[in-house]
Amino acid sequence: MVSYDEPCSKRQRLLVVANRLPVSAKRTGENSWSLEMSPGGLVSGLLGVAAEFETKWVGWPGVDVYDVVGKNALSKSLADMKCIPVFLEEVFDQYYNGYCNGILWPILHHMGLPQEDHKDTNKTYQTQYDAYKKANRKFLDVIIENYEEGDIVWIHDYHLLFLPQYLKEYNNKIKIGWFLHSPFPSSEVFKTLPSRSELLRSVLTADLLGFHTYDFASHFVRTCTRILGAEGTHEGIVDHGKVTRVAVFPIGIDPNRFIKACELPEVGQQMTELKKRFAGKKVILGVDRLDMIKGIPQKFLGFEKFLEENMDWRDKVVLVQIAVPTRNNVPEYQKLKSQVHGLAGRINGRFGSVSSLPIHHLDCSVDFNFLCALYAIADVMLVTSLRDGMNLVSYEFIACQEAKKGVLVLSEFAGAAQSLGAGAILVNPWDVTEVSSAIKEALNMPAEERDERHRLNFQYVKTHSAKKWGDDFISELHDTFTESDMKIKKIPVGLPQQDVIQRYSKSNYRLLILGFFGTLTEPMNNQNEELDLKLNPELKGTLKALCNDPKTTVVVLSRSGKNILDKIFGEYNIWLAAENGMFLRDTTGEWVTNIPENMNLDWVDGTKNVFKYFTDRTPRSFFEASETSLVWNYENADVEFGRAQARDLLQYLWAGPISNASVDVVRGNHSVEVHAVGETKGVAVGRILEEIVRKKSMTTPVDYVFCSGYFLEKDEDIYTFFKPEVMSSKLSHETRSKSSASNHSIKKKNLLSNVLDLKKGNYFSVAIGQAHTKARYVVDSSHDDEDIYTFFESEIVPSKLSHETRSKSSSSNIMKNQISPNVLDLKKENYFSVAIGQTRSKARYVIDSTQDVVDLLHKLAIADTTTMANTVSNSELHQRLAMETRI
Ligand SMILES: O=P(O)(O)OC[C@H]1O[C@H](O[C@H]2O[C@H](CO)[C@@H](O)[C@H](O)[C@H]2O)[C@H](O)[C@@H](O)[C@@H]1O
Numbered sequence: 001m002v003s004y005d006e007p008c009s010k011r012q013r014l015l016v017v018a019n020r021l022p023v024s025a026k027r028t029g030e031n032s033w034s035l036e037m038s039p040g041g042l043v044s045g046l047l048g049v050a051a052e053f054e055t056k057w058v059g060w061p062g063v064d065v066y067d068v069v070g071k072n073a074l075s076k077s078l079a080d081m082k083c084i085p086v087f088l089e090e091v092f093d094q095y096y097n098g099y100c101n102g103i104l105w106p107i108l109h110h111m112g113l114p115q116e117d118h119k120d121t122n123k124t125y126q127t128q129y130d131a132y133k134k135a136n137r138k139f140l141d142v143i144i145e146n147y148e149e150g151d152i153v154w155i156h157d158y159h160l161l162f163l164p165q166y167l168k169e170y171n172n173k174i175k176i177g178w179f180l181h182s183p184f185p186s187s188e189v190f191k192t193l194p195s196r197s198e199l200l201r202s203v204l205t206a207d208l209l210g211f212h213t214y215d216f217a218s219h220f221v222r223t224c225t226r227i228l229g230a231e232g233t234h235e236g237i238v239d240h241g242k243v244t245r246v247a248v249f250p251i252g253i254d255p256n257r258f259i260k261a262c263e264l265p266e267v268g269q270q271m272t273e274l275k276k277r278f279a280g281k282k283v284i285l286g287v288d289r290l291d292m293i294k295g296i297p298q299k300f301l302g303f304e305k306f307l308e309e310n311m312d313w314r315d316k317v318v319l320v321q322i323a324v325p326t327r328n329n330v331p332e333y334q335k336l337k338s339q340v341h342g343l344a345g346r347i348n349g350r351f352g353s354v355s356s357l358p359i360h361h362l363d364c365s366v367d368f369n370f371l372c373a374l375y376a377i378a379d380v381m382l383v384t385s386l387r388d389g390m391n392l393v394s395y396e397f398i399a400c401q402e403a404k405k406g407v408l409v410l411s412e413f414a415g416a417a418q419s420l421g422a423g424a425i426l427v428n429p430w431d432v433t434e435v436s437s438a439i440k441e442a443l444n445m446p447a448e449e450r451d452e453r454h455r456l457n458f459q460y461v462k463t464h465s466a467k468k469w470g471d472d473f474i475s476e477l478h479d480t481f482t483e484s485d486m487k488i489k490k491i492p493v494g495l496p497q498q499d500v501i502q503r504y505s506k507s508n509y510r511l512l513i514l515g516f517f518g519t520l521t522e523p524m525n526n527q528n529e530e531l532d533l534k535l536n537p538e539l540k541g542t543l544k545a546l547c548n549d550p551k552t553t554v555v556v557l558s559r560s561g562k563n564i565l566d567k568i569f570g571e572y573n574i575w576l577a578a579e580n581g582m583f584l585r586d587t588t589g590e591w592v593t594n595i596p597e598n599m600n601l602d603w604v605d606g607t608k609n610v611f612k613y614f615t616d617r618t619p620r621s622f623f624e625a626s627e628t629s630l631v632w633n634y635e636n637a638d639v640e641f642g643r644a645q646a647r648d649l650l651q652y653l654w655a656g657p658i659s660n661a662s663v664d665v666v667r668g669n670h671s672v673e674v675h676a677v678g679e680t681k682g683v684a685v686g687r688i689l690e691e692i693v694r695k696k697s698m699t700t701p702v703d704y705v706f707c708s709g710y711f712l713e714k715d716e717d718i719y720t721f722f723k724p725e726v727m728s729s730k731l732s733h734e735t736r737s738k739s740s741a742s743n744h745s746i747k748k749k750n751l752l753s754n755v756l757d758l759k760k761g762n763y764f765s766v767a768i769g770q771a772h773t774k775a776r777y778v779v780d781s782s783h784d785d786e787d788i789y790t791f792f793e794s795e796i797v798p799s800k801l802s803h804e805t806r807s808k809s810s811s812s813n814i815m816k817n818q819i820s821p822n823v824l825d826l827k828k829e830n831y832f833s834v835a836i837g838q839t840r841s842k843a844r845y846v847i848d849s850t851q852d853v854v855d856l857l858h859k860l861a862i863a864d865t866t867t868m869a870n871t872v873s874n875s876e877l878h879q880r881l882a883m884e885t886r887i
């Protein structure tokens with residue numbers, strides 16, 4: 001029975017959340033319940049942890065209770081044990097028997113997804129999945145009721161994959177750890193699971209993810225890279241800029257609990273009785289839940305072969321198998337029971353006699369003391385799991401064998417094989433001959449070898465206890481949370497929408513600088529190649545309204561070529577910068593080139609050949625070529641293969657066409673871009689400002705800037721463009737080499753003067769979904785383009801610049817030095833740079849999704865006509881826009 005220390009205010013509060021509470025309830029009357037310890041290693045392991053913390057358990061009490069009287073009485077009894085019940089009621093069957101144990105369990109244990117039974121429309125994959133989500137919400141509700149600030153929430157196992165996400169949505173500050181007690185399968189197996197991405201993304205919202213072994217952890221990381229396209233690093237998983245720590249924590253037991261139990265007179269008595277019962281025979285012990293993963297049929301087949309081949313052992317050995325009933329309502333488990341009974345009957349029929357049976361099979365659980373007695377008298381422990389998270393039974397056997405020093409025969413597919421492999425005889429349970437030989441070896445093993453093997457294992461079991469496991473996990477969770485908290489402090493804040501709109505409507509001349517790909521395009525899933533890019537239909541009316549507003553100038557900055565931008569934006573009164581500003585188009589549709597006269601483009605043909613070569617050899621990759629840049633994109637290809645190919649491609653490029661060329665190479669998440677030196681979005685903005693001033697006879701200075709998009713780091717100079725330190729920063733080596741650009745700018749100096757009047761709060765740089773950005777704000781998505789945001793900033797001095805980015809940032813600085821003091825009147829608050837979908841941006845603000853930018857643009861489009869712009873619904877906005885722009 002579980003016991004707990006008295007609460008102590010100094011101890012860390014811990015909410016342990018697992019499907020199963022450590023005690024299971026049985027109704028003894030309307031108002032009364034009896035509680036007994038729940039079976040399974042998860043409970044055993046956690047009992048060793050609970051006393052260290054001020055622990056409360058949240059979980060299912062092992063019974064369905066529907067009546068209020070019963071629920072209240074049970075909750076009260078459980079409260080004494082520091083247990084809080086989650087009543088799963090009508091969702092239980094489809095959640096636990098269905099989704100958890102019928103679908104997830106086989107997948108996690110490499111057993112394949114069962115065929116969906118289409119005849120049973122009440123229990124489909126979808127209904128079970130829905131029940132699973134509902135059950136996770138029920139757990140959430142109970143946690144919310146009991147959560148106190150500062151609590152650590154430690155979630156356990158595959159039953160609760162949605163809980164980290166639900167909890168973070170409720171309160172992002174809750175420290176959440178999640179531990180998987182089962183194995184994690186190879187990505188090829190996990191891939192077969194419908195909703196695989198949703199499940200992975202949810203669990204990745206936790207702060208720390210733990211696995212028993214390195215193999216399981218690396219399977220998980222690899223699955224995330226292959227299925228989500230996330231990045232696996234030494235820290236864990238980086239997905240959309242969010243880092244989730246992944247680490248290995250092998251569980252243990254409380255060894256002293258077993259050692260002490262073996263010293264109890266009552267246990268001694270049981271041991272004597274057992275020895276008497278099996279006198280003259282060696283005892284092989286199996287203790288498993290009656291589960292497919294435990295390989296009980298394989299164990300019996302191995303034992304049968306041993307008896308076949310070793311006649312002299314037939315009446316000198318007995319296999320005692322405790323098969324603890326489990327998940328009785330899952331059809332696969334019912335079938336397994338008949339199969340195991342059939343095999344035991346066959347073997348006993350073949351090799352038994354009137355006076356003795358080779359297999360003693362018990363379909364029941366046994367009490368703790370009797371279990372210890374069994375462990376202590378056994379000569380051999382036989383564990384033949386086909387796949388097992390850890391297998392604590394093998395640890396418990398070792399803890400009880402100080403006197404006897406019996407032999408552990410252990411499946412190489414149990415997590416325990418990694419920790420107890422040195423002392424155990426490892427077997428492949430599928431290989432019946434190997435199991436048979438291992439039994440023989442174990443039974444015949446000399447005492448010295450048994451001692452040595454036992455010593456190794458006992459040492460491990462003693463030192464790697466459940467307490468150590470829990471301490472390690474919680475301390476890692478603390479560290480992870482503190483680190484991520486520190487990182488979060490550097491993250492730009494969410495975009496203050498109301499402020500953006502109010503300042504917009506109060507300003508006299510606004511500049512909206514927008515990225516194209518991923519910002520104004522249709523949602524990313526529908527876009528495979530740049531040639532297919534289309535303007536997000538939701539934005540057509542909005543853009544028209546903004547472009548036609550005489551007080552607003554809209555600029556679209558893109559890596560795309562002139563033709564694509566012309567095709568898409570031809571009808572708009574808009575400024576366009578193609579190929580990252582190498583070409584500019586004003587509102588009349590006239591393009592001007594910004595390519596320096598002496599620009600060397602000799603590298604282009606050779607680079608195209610390399611890109612073509614890799615495109616041919618990397619299924620689903622493609623490349624885009626414009627006059628001054630080339631991009632090879634593998635976002636639709638197999639991620640790992642794409643990354644390996646990208647590394648090779650770079651070797652080819654550096655060894656060949658670009659070895660002496662004046663180019664920048666930018667490695668995106670799923671792309672490699674090569675372009676002529678000197679084009680960043682920051683530089684482009686400088687040129688655009690010059691052109692705007694040249695072409696428009698401006699009487700009012702620009703007093704509001706909103707800048708948002710997915711920008712590569714190199715392009716983030718746009719965010720800091722207006723910051724005084726940057727404007728006055730010393731010119732570096734690279735800047736000097738761009739002197740032609742600077743001369744050009746100096747010539748424009750007078751022309752640009754007095755054109756900007758930007759108060760600090762009127763500048764909004766917004767990264768989409770990035771935490772480390774130069775933009776002032778962030779929204780979320782997947783494309784990889786940044787440097788534009790810092791163009792308008794001045795406090796941010798560019799951090800260490802890579803070989804590729806140095807030349808660009810400096811060239812944008814030179815533009816800033818020349819332009820901004822004269823053209824911009826941008827008080828800090830009047831510049832809004834917004835990065836999309838990134839967590840490492842220099843933008844001032846961060847927003848979660850492109851849709852946030854789309855909605856904001858809708859609101860800006862009508863901001864002058866309504867003071868309620870920030871409160872109207874999207875459908876209302878659409879209606880108003882439709883009227884205003886007659887679309
Ligand atoms: O709660 P049940 O459905 O009856 O199942 C019992 C537990 O089975 C699994 O246990 C695992 O945890 C052990 C400790 O980490 C590990 O040694 C073993 O290999 C696993 O099978 C399951 O993961 C638990 O959630 C269940 O409670």
Ligand SMILES: O=c1ccn([C@@H]2O[C@H](COP(=O)(O)OP(=O)(O)O)[C@@H](O)[C@H]2O)c(=O)[nH]1
Pocket residue numbers: 038039040041042044045287288289322324364365366367371390391392393394396
């Ligand atoms: O009748 C029994 C026999 C065993 N166990 C316990 O069940 C756990 C099994 O854990 P293991 O990690 O081996 O496998 P799991 O059942 O969790 O998959 C061990 O702690 C055993 O002491 C139990 O509760 N009742």
